Amino acid sequence: MKKHHISAIVISLITILAGIIASFEFHKLHVSESLYPSERLSSEGMLSDYFSGIKDTNGDTKVYFFDSGKPGATVFLAGGTHPNEPAGYLASVIILENLIPEKGRVIVIPRLNNSAFTCTDPMEAFPQSFHIDTDKGPRKFRFGSRATNPLDQWPDPLVYSHKPSGQQYSGLESRNLNRAYPGSPKGTFTEKVAYAIMQMIEKEEVDISYDLHEAAPEIPIINAIVYHEKSEDIAMYSILELEMEGLQFTPELSPKNFHGLSHREWGDYTKTYPFLMETSSPVQGRLRGKTNEELILNGVSENYKIAKETGALRIAYRDEGEQLEHRVGRHLSGFMAIINSYNEIHIDNTVKISGLPAYQELVENGIGKYLNN
Amino acid sequence: MKKQSFKIFSFIAISAILFSFSPEMGKYEQPILITSAGQSADVKLVKLLAKKQELNAETKLMADLSDLEGIKTLIIVPGFSSKGLGAAGISQQDEMTRVETLVKAANEKNIPIVMMHIGGNARRGGQSDGFCRLIAENCKAMIVVAQGNEDDFFTRISEEKGIPMESVEKISFAAEPMGKLFK
Missing domain, CATH: 1.20.5 (Single alpha-helices involved in coiled-coils or other helix-helix interfaces)
Structure with a gap:
C-alpha cells in the first residue's frame, strides 16, 4: 500500500x-431535560391537544395543570418563549416544581417554543447548557435560541409580514414566536405553534397570563412589566406592591400598533389579562465580552459596569452583577404580585397559590434548593 | 465642648439653617391635568396616587393646548418610554415638541406646573434626561423618588432655580406630599 x-x-x-x-x-x-412537577400536579397534556397541526413536531410541548379543585381564576404561565433567556425558563421550572394550588388553577408551559430549545443562535458563542447545583448534584438545563430551529422552518424571508396586521419585520423574526401571535393553522411552523397557544388560552378560559423574558442591559424595556391596556390597574397595583418589597419594576404599556407579541395579541384575541416581564441579562447584550456559563449564572460583566459609568446610555446593570437568582426571584415576585393585584380587583373570581419562594429566600438559598430531582 | 459633640451640634445647626432656607412647596388649586413628558406609563401610577388622595384630576397622556381649558394645575411626569411612544404613534421629537408647546402655554396662562418624577433611575439618563430637564426647569415644585436623583440632577436644578423639591424613597410615599400640595 x-x-x-x-x-x-x-x-x-x-x-x-x-x-x-x-x-x-x-x-x-x-x-429535553427532565422536569419534576410538584406533587400537586393534576394532569399533563400536550399543546397539540389544542391544535393537531403541531402533533409529532418539535413545536409540540408539554402542558402542566395544577387544579386546586376549588372554583376560581385560571392562570397561565409561559417560560421558554425565548430559550436564550434562562431566567424566564428557570422561573417557570421553579413554579412547576414547587406550586401548591389552593384556589383556582394554574397552567404551566415551561418550554413554550420547544423547537428553539434545540439550537443556539449562530455566531453568538452561547454555551449549549448551564448547570444549577442542587443537594443531589448539578442539574443541567438547555440554553437555546431566540428563534425556532431553522431545521423546523426554513428559509427565512427577506421581510417577515405579520399576519393578519401586515406589519413588517426583518426576515429573522419570522421564527420568533413572540412576533407570531395570533398565529395561523395554515401558517409557518412558528405561526402554527402560536395558533395552538391562542387556542389553549381561549379553550381553558385563562384569566391571567404571563410570558417571562429577559433582555440585554442596554435595551430600554428592562426590569419591566409590559401590560395590555385592559390590564392597567392590575399592573399599577403590582408595581406599587413590588416596590414595597424593594423591587423596582417600570410599567410599559403594550403599543396597540406593535403586532405579534403576547402582551398585545393574547389580550386582543382572548379575554385574558396578559403580562410580559423582563429582567436584565448581560449574557444577551452586545457588550457582554466572554460568553460562558459563568456569565449566565453570575451575570457579572466588567464591560457593562464601564458602560454604565460612562452614562452614555441607560444601562440596567447592578455593580455586583445580575445573578440568575436575582433575575429568577424578580420573575417569581412579579408573578405573585400580579396575582395579588388581580385578586384585589376581581374579588368574585380569585386564585390562591402557595409553595413558591420569595425573592429574598431565592437569593439567599440559591435556585438549587427549589429544584426537585 | 468635646470635639464629637461640637461636630454633632454643628451638623444640626447647619441642617437647621439649610432647612430654614429651603423654599416651601406651596399650595396649588384643582382641577388638575396630569400628563406625561416622554410617554412613560409612570403617568398611570401618578393617576393612581391622585385617586388615592381624592384629587380632582384628569389624566391625558397626549394632553395638548385645548386640554388646559379650566385647569388650575398641570402635573407633568417626565420619563422616556420607547413602548409608550410606539403606543402613541409618535417620534421622540414629536413628543418633545408637544411638551415644549404645552409648557409654554401653561406658563402663558399662569397655570403652575408640578413635576413628579417617580420612575427612579429607569427614567433617567439617555433619552429621558431631555424631558426631565425641560420639566424640572419650568416647574414650580418637584416631587422626586430618590433613586432617580442619585446623581443630584434634580437637586442641582432645584437649587439653581430656587424650585422647592420634596424627595421620597418610594413611589407610594409620593402620594402624601402630592396631596398636601392641594389641601
Missing part, C-alpha cells in the same frame, strides 16, 4: 470519528 493511501485512510477515519462524535452532540440538543 502506498504511503498516500495510508494517509487517506487515516484522514477518512478521523473524519468519520469526528462526524460520529458530532452527531451524538447534535442529537443531544434534541433531548
Whole structure:
C-alpha cells in the first residue's frame, strides 16, 4: 500500500470519528431535560391537544395543570418563549416544581417554543447548557435560541409580514414566536405553534397570563412589566406592591400598533389579562465580552459596569452583577404580585397559590434548593 | 465642648439653617391635568396616587393646548418610554415638541406646573434626561423618588432655580406630599 493511501485512510477515519462524535452532540440538543412537577400536579397534556397541526413536531410541548379543585381564576404561565433567556425558563421550572394550588388553577408551559430549545443562535458563542447545583448534584438545563430551529422552518424571508396586521419585520423574526401571535393553522411552523397557544388560552378560559423574558442591559424595556391596556390597574397595583418589597419594576404599556407579541395579541384575541416581564441579562447584550456559563449564572460583566459609568446610555446593570437568582426571584415576585393585584380587583373570581419562594429566600438559598430531582 | 459633640451640634445647626432656607412647596388649586413628558406609563401610577388622595384630576397622556381649558394645575411626569411612544404613534421629537408647546402655554396662562418624577433611575439618563430637564426647569415644585436623583440632577436644578423639591424613597410615599400640595 502506498504511503498516500495510508494517509487517506487515516484522514477518512478521523473524519468519520469526528462526524460520529458530532452527531451524538447534535442529537443531544434534541433531548429535553427532565422536569419534576410538584406533587400537586393534576394532569399533563400536550399543546397539540389544542391544535393537531403541531402533533409529532418539535413545536409540540408539554402542558402542566395544577387544579386546586376549588372554583376560581385560571392562570397561565409561559417560560421558554425565548430559550436564550434562562431566567424566564428557570422561573417557570421553579413554579412547576414547587406550586401548591389552593384556589383556582394554574397552567404551566415551561418550554413554550420547544423547537428553539434545540439550537443556539449562530455566531453568538452561547454555551449549549448551564448547570444549577442542587443537594443531589448539578442539574443541567438547555440554553437555546431566540428563534425556532431553522431545521423546523426554513428559509427565512427577506421581510417577515405579520399576519393578519401586515406589519413588517426583518426576515429573522419570522421564527420568533413572540412576533407570531395570533398565529395561523395554515401558517409557518412558528405561526402554527402560536395558533395552538391562542387556542389553549381561549379553550381553558385563562384569566391571567404571563410570558417571562429577559433582555440585554442596554435595551430600554428592562426590569419591566409590559401590560395590555385592559390590564392597567392590575399592573399599577403590582408595581406599587413590588416596590414595597424593594423591587423596582417600570410599567410599559403594550403599543396597540406593535403586532405579534403576547402582551398585545393574547389580550386582543382572548379575554385574558396578559403580562410580559423582563429582567436584565448581560449574557444577551452586545457588550457582554466572554460568553460562558459563568456569565449566565453570575451575570457579572466588567464591560457593562464601564458602560454604565460612562452614562452614555441607560444601562440596567447592578455593580455586583445580575445573578440568575436575582433575575429568577424578580420573575417569581412579579408573578405573585400580579396575582395579588388581580385578586384585589376581581374579588368574585380569585386564585390562591402557595409553595413558591420569595425573592429574598431565592437569593439567599440559591435556585438549587427549589429544584426537585 | 468635646470635639464629637461640637461636630454633632454643628451638623444640626447647619441642617437647621439649610432647612430654614429651603423654599416651601406651596399650595396649588384643582382641577388638575396630569400628563406625561416622554410617554412613560409612570403617568398611570401618578393617576393612581391622585385617586388615592381624592384629587380632582384628569389624566391625558397626549394632553395638548385645548386640554388646559379650566385647569388650575398641570402635573407633568417626565420619563422616556420607547413602548409608550410606539403606543402613541409618535417620534421622540414629536413628543418633545408637544411638551415644549404645552409648557409654554401653561406658563402663558399662569397655570403652575408640578413635576413628579417617580420612575427612579429607569427614567433617567439617555433619552429621558431631555424631558426631565425641560420639566424640572419650568416647574414650580418637584416631587422626586430618590433613586432617580442619585446623581443630584434634580437637586442641582432645584437649587439653581430656587424650585422647592420634596424627595421620597418610594413611589407610594409620593402620594402624601402630592396631596398636601392641594389641601
